[in-house]
Amino acid sequence: MSTTDSESAPPVEVHRAASRQECEERALVLAAMEIPCVLEADASGWVLTVRAGHATRAAEAMRLYTAENPPPRAAPPAVPGVSTGLIGALTVALVLLMVDSLRLAGAFGVDWRAAGALAGAQVRAGDWWRCVTALTLHADLPHLTGNLAFGLLFGVLGGALGNALDALLQPPARISLGASTAVFAALGIVVVLAWHHRRSITSGLRRRAPLVAGVVLLAWLGTGDARTDVVAHLAGFCAGIALGMPLARGTGRLARCQTCCGLAALGLVAGCWALALAA
DSSP, rough: OOOHHHHHHHOOOEEEOOHHHHHHHHHHHHHHHTTTOOOEEEEEEEEEEGGGGGGGHHHHHHHHHHHHHHOOOOOOOOOOOOOOOOHHHHHHHHHHHHHHHHHHHHGOOOOHHHHHSEHHHHHTTTTHHHHGGGGGGSSSSSHHHHHHHSSSOOOOOHHHHHHHHHHHHOOOOOOOOOOOHHHHHHHHHHHHHHHHHHHOOTTTTTHHHHHHHHHHHHHHHHHSSSTTOOHHHHHHHHHHHHHHHHHTTTTTHHHHHHHHHHHHHHHHHHHHHHHHOOO
16 A cells, blocks of 8 residues: 555544543553554544554554553452441350350259250251250360350351251261351351352452362361361351352342341240250
């Protein structure tokens, strides 16, 4: 194409943006390469054009500039507001301490441990409430204080599902009790919620960080001496992950019904103990 033909040809668009500043930055790049350009506004924003004879060099310059200056990463989505959980944590501590006090006092003339501990054979026979009552019983004071320290995020439903799975996996004669199943269920829920939030803003290893951290915590805190029920901890963690999947998709709605969920959990615990004491 001759110089005359190049000058008479319609201008070629090399960049379009809603922001004038974005086009001006690219115009400076073209100016540095001594490529004449025109910046104009149209109905959709701003457009940068060059003469047809400069189109190839200008397009390459735009490609290199974009490769060296990728668009900024979008801001992470806002996390729905959820309460700090202080009232719930204090309520959990109060319930665990109250049940342990009633157990030690032998209240109502009942052996609370025998009535509420997780026994695989009895659960399979129909005592489903033991999946919940066992969460409020503890073998000794260190067991109780450990669960109070690590169990501030307490999921009764997650713990109950974990106990149900534990009852199916363990030998029928094995007896299990303690809130640690619920603690690890809560850990599983937190892992899923954190992963769900990060997956839209990161990729690769950073996306999987919550999952890796959850498994590390499970291995670190969920194993111990011969009295540690590792299967129950693993079952609680898996139950928490299963519960966390639907919760992650409805976090905004969950934030609005936290009080109802807390009251429902207390009602579930009270109802299950009523069944246990009456059995």
